Amino acid sequence: xxxxxxxxxxxxxxxxxxxxxxxxxxxxxxxxxxxxxxxxxxxxxxxxxxxxxxxxxxxxxxxxxxxxxxxxxxxxxxxxxxxxxxxxxxxxxxxxxxxxxxxxxxxxxxxxxxxxxxxxxxxxxxxxxxxxxxxxxxxxxxxxxxxxxxxxxxxxxxxxxxxxxxxxxxxxxxxxxxxxxxxxxxxxxxxxxxxxxxxxxxxxxxxxxxxxxxxxxxxxxxxxxxxxxxxxxxxxxxxxxxxxxxxxxxxxxxxxxxxxxxxxxxxxxxxxxxxxxxxxxxxxxxxxxxxxxxxxxxxxxxxxxxxxxxxxxxxxxxxxxxxxxxxxxxxxxxxxxxxxxxxxxxxxxxxxxxxxxxxxxxxxxxxxxxxxxxxx
Amino acid sequence: xxxxxxxxxxxxxxxxxxxxxxxxxxxxxxxxxxxxxxxxxxxxxxxxxxxxxxxxxxxxxxxxxxxxxxxxxxxxxxxxxxxxxxxxxxxxxxxxxxxxxxxxxxxxxxxxxxxxxxxxxxxxxxxxxxxxxxxxxxxxxxxxxxxxxxxxxxxxxxxxxxxxxxxxxxxxxxxxxxxxxxxxxxxxxxxxxxxxxxxxxxxxxxxxxxxxxxxxxxxxxxxxxxxxxxxxxxxxxxxxxxxxxxxxxxxxxxxxxxxxxxxxxxxxxxxxxxxxxxxxxxxxxxxxxxxxxxxxxxxxxxxxxxxxxxxxxxxxxxxxxxxxxxxxxxxxxxxxxxxxxxxxxxxxxxxxxxxxxxxxxxxxxxxxxxxxxxxx
Ligand SMILES: [Zn+2]
Ligand SMILES: [Zn+2]
Numbered sequence: 001x002x003x004x005x006x007x008x009x010x011x012x013x014x015x016x017x018x019x020x021x022x023x024x025x026x027x028x029x030x031x032x033x034x035x036x037x038x039x040x041x042x043x044x045x046x047x048x049x050x051x052x053x054x055x056x057x058x059x060x061x062x063x064x065x066x067x068x069x070x071x072x073x074x075x076x077x078x079x080x081x082x083x084x085x086x087x088x089x090x091x092x093x094x095x096x097x098x099x100x101x102x103x104x105x106x107x108x109x110x111x112x113x114x115x116x117x118x119x120x121x122x123x124x125x126x127x128x129x130x131x132x133x134x135x136x137x138x139x140x141x142x143x144x145x146x147x148x149x150x151x152x153x154x155x156x157x158x159x160x161x162x163x164x165x166x167x168x169x170x171x172x173x174x175x176x177x178x179x180x181x182x183x184x185x186x187x188x189x190x191x192x193x194x195x196x197x198x199x200x201x202x203x204x205x206x207x208x209x210x211x212x213x214x215x216x217x218x219x220x221x222x223x224x225x226x227x228x229x230x231x232x233x234x235x236x237x238x239x240x241x242x243x244x245x246x247x248x249x250x251x252x253x254x255x256x257x258x259x260x261x262x263x264x265x266x267x268x269x270x271x272x273x274x275x276x277x278x279x280x281x282x283x284x285x286x287x288x289x290x291x292x293x294x295x296x297x298x299x300x301x302x303x304x305x306x307x308x309x310x311x312x313x314x315x316x317x318x319x320x321x322x323x324x325x326x327x328x329x330x331x332x333x334x335x336x337x338x339x340x341x342x343x344x345x346x347x348x349x350x351x352x353x354x355x356x357x358x359x360x361x362x363x364x365x366x367x368x369x370x371x372x373x374x375x376x
Numbered sequence: 377x378x379x380x381x382x383x384x385x386x387x388x389x390x391x392x393x394x395x396x397x398x399x400x401x402x403x404x405x406x407x408x409x410x411x412x413x414x415x416x417x418x419x420x421x422x423x424x425x426x427x428x429x430x431x432x433x434x435x436x437x438x439x440x441x442x443x444x445x446x447x448x449x450x451x452x453x454x455x456x457x458x459x460x461x462x463x464x465x466x467x468x469x470x471x472x473x474x475x476x477x478x479x480x481x482x483x484x485x486x487x488x489x490x491x492x493x494x495x496x497x498x499x500x501x502x503x504x505x506x507x508x509x510x511x512x513x514x515x516x517x518x519x520x521x522x523x524x525x526x527x528x529x530x531x532x533x534x535x536x537x538x539x540x541x542x543x544x545x546x547x548x549x550x551x552x553x554x555x556x557x558x559x560x561x562x563x564x565x566x567x568x569x570x571x572x573x574x575x576x577x578x579x580x581x582x583x584x585x586x587x588x589x590x591x592x593x594x595x596x597x598x599x600x601x602x603x604x605x606x607x608x609x610x611x612x613x614x615x616x617x618x619x620x621x622x623x624x625x626x627x628x629x630x631x632x633x634x635x636x637x638x639x640x641x642x643x644x645x646x647x648x649x650x651x652x653x654x655x656x657x658x659x660x661x662x663x664x665x666x667x668x669x670x671x672x673x674x675x676x677x678x679x680x681x682x683x684x685x686x687x688x689x690x691x692x693x694x695x696x697x698x699x700x701x702x703x704x705x706x707x708x709x710x711x712x713x714x715x716x717x718x719x720x721x722x723x724x725x726x727x728x729x730x731x732x733x734x735x736x737x738x739x740x741x742x743x744x745x746x747x748x749x750x751x752x
Contacts, residue, residue: 039708042707043708046692072675075676076678082696318458320458321458324414325415328415328443331711332417332420335420336420
């Protein structure tokens, strides 16, 4: 993996860069659609490429490990081939999903034992095994196995937790550095800064993560329920410590406003289920604010979802029709709304990049955050 | 509406024709994908046009009347504009859906009272109102309001039922012929032959329907549970009576084999939920037989769903991946399987048409029906 910086905003810490992977380039700042089980829900791969122009997508190690499983993924030649996606992929380590989806789990120094949310079967994820699994999935960027603390989290727990996360990171790096990719192309490992909402813990964690000198770094454990201001404060502290010349990935964030504010603090990569999950409930993000398409007010509004968009469904789908589809629980409603939201998120980060390059980011961002949260 | 015949198969009663509507031509024999609530489930309109090349789709009057409702449909300028579909549309009359979906219903001479399956609200469909509703929906081809008898149905009930269906038909024709289309293009009304599985009733009904001299005719009340041989026997009897020079539409049929056998008996138009509904359960129709993609045998089969297809998803989706998607209840599984099945049904009727024109239909059909039912 290679990262080059093209531009830096003069009035904020925002930057525009390019991540180069074996599966092509990613222009940053970037949003990565979440493809949990090897599919971005309701979207064809062709649409991801041609309509959304997604540059990289996410896969969830926990889900893929349980289904289709490592045997199938390895026989397929990795996740790219299995799902028919030739652009970059990033996988999380499975840790977060174990904590959030599996009811029965136990964290020990060795790793985490958990029961599958599908069939109840018992499994153990260790830092080493998380690396092996991600070698088999074959994503371009893989994530360290960490403990993602919940919010709120008491100080003592958070302090102990980062210590273990750091010990686990060393084990991840050792395993990663002594194993080979399985499908003939390079993978890279991003470590994750934790520390809940405690500034000193975040500093400590960021310093340790920076000292590991990997090709890129991530910030985890945010956007888990804390106020946005606390999130921004943590991002700022951490970005000031993480190396300038390496990409920074803020995991699981967020709303369009969250994304712009964090770009201003120096974040390069984002992922979040919000545009896809909320689409399925009829919430549309637009450049003028948020539309709840279920509302009665759209019943006879035959104007396009977004008239000045270059996304096909934005132009040919009326608000009234989309409302009808969502009300009728028709799959096409989820399909159209998901395309719209992902297209919007990708548009937003592309705009941000252009504004950073043209030196206008800061003012543009301040204008945008005033309207993006409006309820239309 | 206009119907012209291009060719007739020398060894069967199959024919190739062209139906011309205000929204374009339909090459027959044709299969019409079912778009119940103004959407062919899981398929974008662009995919219907460009990937499936659907020439005409169906809408269900019962569903559209309840949601989005006539007010919205009329304000939109009709169903074509509401859903963004510029090719022909056919609507059923709502009768069949009232009988099958509404738990509380009462059939009287005046019409049918029923309670909405959505909110329990009470409604009355009369033959006249069914015409008015279909004027408002604005399909190119609309259907008479009839009673579709269940299977089995005793002779006496069926005999009384066709009498009422015929009286209702007269009322439909009177209403249709004394009202105008609402959106500036012509609509046409197809009457429906009923009579359950009783040959003499089917003869009587077909003679009455033929005597009404509409532009096209339909056969209803088949594929409701009776053996295929009884269905074919009824189709044959009725096709021999319905005018040769008008299109014949067999409602709600059926499997690929049913379709080929009924084409051989002189049917021009088909609709059925089977390719779309079964797709959502993982059943794929192919030219070599039926695939249940949920089966373990496809777990590590990385070959394309259908290697010699001209449908994009058939080429880029492996059986193993589709199996994974269907098992994981991912929408993309339903999306891909639906595209596949509709593409196959449209391929099948297009092949049938070409074979009729080249004079090879009968032999080809006999070959195909030997393999289409195979379990792969
Ligand atoms: Zn999120
Ligand atoms: Zn059917």
